[in-house]
Amino acid sequence: MTSTDRSYAELHLHLGGAVLPRILYSYLQRRKVDKSNDEAHKLALSYLRKYPVYEKFERKLTKPCDTLTKYLEAHKVVEPLQRQEALAYFVYRLLRGAFTFENIAYLELRYNPYFRIPKGLSPNEARAQMEEIVQTVALAARAASKEFPIVFTQILCMDSRLDKATNQLILETAVEMPKEVCAIDLAGPDEAYRENEDCIVELYKLAKEKGLKTTGHCFETGDAYFPRILEFLDRIGHGIQIPLKYPKLLTQVAQRRQCLEVCPTTYFRTGTVKSYNELKPVFGHCFDMGVDIAICTDNSAFHGVRLPLEFERLLTHGVLDFRQMEKCREAAFRHAFRWPGQIDQRRSVI
Numbered sequence: 001m002t003s004t005d006r007s008y009a010e011l012h013l014h015l016g017g018a019v020l021p022r023i024l025y026s027y028l029q030r031r032k033v034d035k036s037n038d039e040a041h042k043l044a045l046s047y048l049r050k051y052p053v054y055e056k057f058e059r060k061l062t063k064p065c066d067t068l069t070k071y072l073e074a075h076k077v078v079e080p081l082q083r084q085e086a087l088a089y090f091v092y093r094l095l096r097g098a099f100t101f102e103n104i105a106y107l108e109l110r111y112n113p114y115f116r117i118p119k120g121l122s123p124n125e126a127r128a129q130m131e132e133i134v135q136t137v138a139l140a141a142r143a144a145s146k147e148f149p150i151v152f153t154q155i156l157c158m159d160s161r162l163d164k165a166t167n168q169l170i171l172e173t174a175v176e177m178p179k180e181v182c183a184i185d186l187a188g189p190d191e192a193y194r195e196n197e198d199c200i201v202e203l204y205k206l207a208k209e210k211g212l213k214t215t216g217h218c219f220e221t222g223d224a225y226f227p228r229i230l231e232f233l234d235r236i237g238h239g240i241q242i243p244l245k246y247p248k249l250l251t252q253v254a255q256r257r258q259c260l261e262v263c264p265t266t267y268f269r270t271g272t273v274k275s276y277n278e279l280k281p282v283f284g285h286c287f288d289m290g291v292d293i294a295i296c297t298d299n300s301a302f303h304g305v306r307l308p309l310e311f312e313r314l315l316t317h318g319v320l321d322f323r324q325m326e327k328c329r330e331a332a333f334r335h336a337f338r339w340p341g342q343i344d345q346r347r348s349v350i
């Protein structure tokens, strides 16, 4: 397997924000007429009552916010729709888009399986249902790979708002399914990180003891300062505040060879940065210190910005030149948890 000189690796994409609003809405309309699954049918009706026209639904999912917490609300709208019976429909379509419009050769898709199972289950039931979700996503991706040959793997997200036992169930699901799952992640609002930091550190410690690869949303917003979590991460989800506010930490980031997963459009949507100019020092300091950056989309379907356009915008706004752009493209393949092949370097002629 070789990446081609036109292909990309996407390391940070949430299932919740990877399915275009139009595809979610057409799923609702299908479920409205299909009564084979009563629960899914009723859920579709309730959504369509709330969002009788597509534009209203789209606005809800794509509107810019001024905080990370508000930004995360869109996921709450999508997650109930992404139950097991719907996953094959969504996974096929998101892979089709990634292959056709983004030239993705490698994709790590992340999501919280606990948010996609019914509430009120016992721990054993929850664990079994989460395993089914992971299995369904894996099988759907394998089936789609005949048409859209993308190397695909999954990252399971824990959430700062969940209690330790529930996050541990997610972690154990990842441990039990090494073929399907390449790593564990942590997401959620900063306030909950602060409240639960001790538990989070223990969970990451456990993840490393179990031999899991780790990434984690960390140092994303101006308020995020979690150096205790940082040391357990193989890659850092966002991490832009490290070069911006805590550049001294870059030394240890460089020593640990941690890669930053930088998702530019997200920072505008969450009100974290206002202009591309503010992102220049992120790349500048990291390049100076030898810290790799993988450019990612985070929630491309909410943003309406696919991965090649993230690169192009960084270029046209003078954040990166062509050579640096290629450096980031290659870094994504190098820091991928499961990329099996060579990294094509033909772009180095640029």
Ligand SMILES: [Zn+2]
Binding pocket: 012, 014, 187, 217, 237, 298
């Ligand atoms: Zn993210």
